[in-house]
Amino acid sequence: EAQVTQNPRYLITVTGKKLTVTCSQNMNHEYMSWYRQDPGLGLRQIYYSMNVEVTDKGDVPEGYKVSRKEKRNFPLILESPSPNQTSLYFCASRRIPNTEAFFGQGTRLTVV
Amino acid sequence: EDQVTQSPEALRLQEGESSSLNCSYTVSGLRGLFWYRQDPGKGPEFLFTLYSAGEEKEKERLKATLTKKESFLHITAPKPEDSATYLCAVLTGANSKLTFGKGITLSVRP
Numbered sequence: 001e002a003q004v005t006q007n008p009r010y011l012i013t014v015t016g017k018k019l020t021v022t023c024s025q026n027m028n029h030e031y032m033s034w035y036r037q038d039p040g041l042g043l044r045q046i047y048y049s050m051n052v053e054v055t056d057k058g059d060v061p062e063g064y065k066v067s068r069k070e071k072r073n074f075p076l077i078l079e080s081p082s083p084n085q086t087s088l089y090f091c092a093s094r095r096i097p098n099t100e101a102f103f104g105q106g107t108r109l110t111v112v
Numbered sequence: 113e114d115q116v117t118q119s120p121e122a123l124r125l126q127e128g129e130s131s132s133l134n135c136s137y138t139v140s141g142l143r144g145l146f147w148y149r150q151d152p153g154k155g156p157e158f159l160f161t162l163y164s165a166g167e168e169k170e171k172e173r174l175k176a177t178l179t180k181k182e183s184f185l186h187i188t189a190p191k192p193e194d195s196a197t198y199l200c201a202v203l204t205g206a207n208s209k210l211t212f213g214k215g216i217t218l219s220v221r222p
Binding site for chain 2: 004031033035040041042043044045048050056058090092094097098099100101102103104105106108
């Protein structure tokens with residue numbers, strides 16, 4: 001089944017404790033991106049990657065890192081999480097940049 | 113800066129009562145417009161892509177249309193299972209950025 005898989009689905013952590021949210025797609029898509037979704041603000045792009053080893057900042061990159069060493073994986077790294085990073089996170093992939101995005105199931109992160 | 117505005121924020125319909133959801137946009141160089149459906153706690157699910165003004169796409173009770181300034185998602189004779197949040201997004205720029213609206217929460221009562 002074609003899908004974008006994120007892990008974990010739910011995570012509660014403490015301020016400053018490094019964490020990684022994994023994202024993997026099995027569709028051989030070129031383009032991958034991370035979004036956060038907050039009430040009243042909608043979906044906002046954090047980082048995106050147009051291909052392996054090519055990543056760039058989105059609208060809200062502060063406090064996040066990404067890497068794209070393989071085509072299928074695009075992990076999101078929070079080196080020192082803070083409470084304002086409490087949010088619902090989505091990974092998405094597209095076959096090529098101007099086609100529809102396929103989203104993962106989401107990761108609900110709470111930083112206390 | 114690209115802007116996407118969806119209206120109304122929330123819509124409550126009786127089963128069978130047709131209506132339209134609006135997505136207006138202000139962008140430089142629209143490359144495409146996408147509609148998604150999102151159920152609570154889940155990822156957005158793709159519905160339609162529209163690439164040029166005048167284009168229409170249809171699927172079951174849903175029909176999407178596009179002009180140079182806005183897009184409509186028409187829902188004909190909705191059912192309770194159509195209750196969800198509907199998102200539109202515009203594709204712009206050399207970096208193929210997707211900018212989302214805040215969504216319209218649709219509730220269909222039986």
